[in-house]
Amino acid sequence: MSQQVLEARELSKTFVSGGEPIAVFSGVSVALAAGQSLALVGRSGSGKSTLLNLLCGLERPDGGVISLLGERFDSREAEAPRQWTQRWARLRRGRIGVMFQEANLMPALSLLDNVRLRARLAEQPLEPCQSWLERLGIGELAERYPDQVSGGQRQRAALAMVFAMNPDLILADEPTGSLDRRTAEEVTAELFRLQAETGVALILATHDAELADQCQVTLDLAHGAADLTPGASAGPAP
Numbered sequence: 138m139s140q141q142v143l144e145a146r147e148l149s150k151t152f153v154s155g156g157e158p159i160a161v162f163s164g165v166s167v168a169l170a171a172g173q174s175l176a177l178v179g180r181s182g183s184g185k186s187t188l189l190n191l192l193c194g195l196e197r198p199d200g201g202v203i204s205l206l207g208e209r210f211d212s213r214e215a216e217a218p219r220q221w222t223q224r225w226a227r228l229r230r231g232r233i234g235v236m237f238q239e240a241n242l243m244p245a246l247s248l249l250d251n252v253r254l255r256a257r258l259a260e261q262p263l264e265p266c267q268s269w270l271e272r273l274g275i276g277e278l279a280e281r282y283p284d285q286v287s288g289g290q291r292q293r294a295a296l297a298m299v300f301a302m303n304p305d306l307i308l309a310d311e312p313t314g315s316l317d318r319r320t321a322e323e324v325t326a327e328l329f330r331l332q333a334e335t336g337v338a339l340i341l342a343t344h345d346a347e348l349a350d351q352c353q354v355t356l357d358l359a360h361g362a363a364d365l366t367p368g369a370s371a372g373p374a375p
C-alpha cells in the first residue's frame with residue numbers, strides 16, 4: 138500500500154473584500170498517496186489557486202483539517218498563528234515543491250545556482266543539481282541567468298529546482314499556462330516522467346482538459362470531494 142501523503146477534510150475558505158464575504162468553497166476533501174496525481178479543475182474563480190494555497194499553508198482555511206506528511210493542521214484548534222506559519226514554512230522548505238505559472242527564479246542567480254539554492258534550503262545534496270538541469274534538457278544553460286533564457290527554459294529550471302529538493306508533494310498552479318502549446322506539452326511530459334520516476338505525489342491546477350486527463354483523478358471544484366487513497370472510491374466524475 139502506498140504511503141499516504143495528504144488528507145484534507147471539509148475545507149472551507151471565505152475571503153472578505155470591501156467588507157463583503159466571498160465564499161470560495163466549502164466541504165472540499167481530498168486525499169493523496171505517494172506517486173499519485175490529481176488534477177484540480179473548475180471555472181475561473183472556483184478556487185483552484187486558493188485550495189493550493191491552503192494545501193501549502195500560504196492561506197489559512199476557515200474550516201477543516203489538513204493532515205500532511207505527519208503534520209496536522211486543524212482550523213478548529215486555536216494554534217498561535219506564528220507556530221502554524223512556522224510548521225508550514227518548514228514543510229514548504231523541505232517537502233512541498235510549489236510551481237506557479239511563471240517560474241519563480243532569483244534573477245541575480247544563474248539557473249544552476251537557483252537549483253542549488255533550492256536544494257540547500259531543503260537540505261539536499263548539491264552534486265545532482267547540474268544533472269537535474271541536464272535531465273531537463275538545459276544542462277548547457279546552467280550558467281545563464283533567468284533573463285537570458287526562454288519562458289519554457291525557465292519552467293524547466295523551475296522543475297529542476299522542485300525535483301532537486303526531493304519533495305514528497307508537488308503543487309503546480311497552471312505551470313504551463315504562460316507557454317505555447319508545444320513547449321507546454323514538452324514541459325508537461327517532463328513533469329509526468331519525473332513524477333513517475335521519483336514517486337512524488339502531484340496536484341496540478343489547470344484549465345487544460347488534456348493536461349487534466351493525464352492525472353489519475355480529477356477534482357472539479359464545482360463538485361466537491363475526491364478521495365483516491367488506496368481502498369477508497371475515486372472522486373466524482375469530472
Ligand SMILES: Nc1ncnc2c1ncn2[C@@H]1O[C@H](COP(=O)(O)OP(=O)(O)OP(=O)(O)O)[C@@H](O)[C@H]1O
Nearest residue numbers: 152153154159161180181182183184185186187188
Ligand atoms: N486574497 C484575496 N482576497 C479576496 N478575494 C480573493 C483573494 N484571493 C482570491 N480571492 C477570490 O477568491 C475566488 C477564487 O480565486 P482563485 O484565484 O482561487 O480561483 P481560480 O479557480 O484559481 O481562478 P483562475 O482559474 O482564474 O486562476 C475569486 O473570486 C477571487 O477573486
